[in-house]
Amino acid sequence: MKKLAVRNLRLCTKDCLCLYVCPVGATDTENSVIDKEKCTGCGVCAQACPSGAISMVPLEYPPQQQKAETVLTASRAVCQNKAGQEGIARQLAEETEDDALYRLMSAAAKSIRLVHEDLSRESGYMLPQSKNARERLQGWIQEPPAPDFPREAAQELLDRIPCNES
Numbered sequence: 001m002k003k004l005a006v007r008n009l010r011l012c013t014k015d016c017l018c019l020y021v022c023p024v025g026a027t028d029t030e031n032s033v034i035d036k037e038k039c040t041g042c043g044v045c046a047q048a049c050p051s052g053a054i055s056m057v058p059l060e061y062p063p064q065q066q067k068a069e070t071v072l073t074a075s076r077a078v079c080q081n082k083a084g085q086e087g088i089a090r091q092l093a094e095e096t097e098d099d100a101l102y103r104l105m106s107a108a109a110k111s112i113r114l115v116h117e118d119l120s121r122e123s124g125y126m127l128p129q130s131k132n133a134r135e136r137l138q139g140w141i142q143e144p145p146a147p148d149f150p151r152e153a154a155q156e157l158l159d160r161i162p163c164n165e166s
């Protein structure tokens with residue numbers, strides 16, 4: 001299966017080891033881009049990176065695993081619960097004038113969001129190539145769930161990553 005190197009900018013410390021080891025000059029640490037046309041998927045940069053910032057990802061993802069309806073129903077219920085918890089944390093952060101409480105609630109909101117994202121992935125909604133995630137994104141492009149929903153970015157994601165389920 002053909003793979004490509006992908007860099008996580010949040011982990012990259014720009015020490016440029018990937019730049020030195022790449023045999024085809026595919027990685028650029030100035031603009032942080034790994035050129036997918038040049039990358040051969042050899043994986044040398046991922047092995048060399050001291051920060052674990054590079055992952056090798058398949059060019060084409062396999063279909064999602066099928067999950068039992070009971071598992072999906074439970075996952076969705078917990079997701080719904082997490083969305084409510086995040087909303088409460090955000091509201092408390094917005095309303096307080098206490099700086100410590102603001103920081104605590106902002107951190108709690110982010111932490112809850114991460115758990116929610118993991119749960120959503122387990123429910124099969126975080127892979128842009130999957131049919132259900134694409135339908136969800138298309139619905140949000142037509143009716144954004146929030147005023148700052150990035151419609152253009154969502155559309156670009158759909159345009160760039162083909163659906164791998166019939």
Ligand code: SF4
Nearest residue numbers: 012013015016018049
């Ligand atoms: S080796 Fe890893 S940490 Fe260093 S520049 Fe490359 S991606 Fe960033």
Ligand code: SF4
Nearest residue numbers: 022039040042043045
């Ligand atoms: S996987 Fe190989 S070819 Fe691709 S960027 Fe890393 S070192 Fe270069």
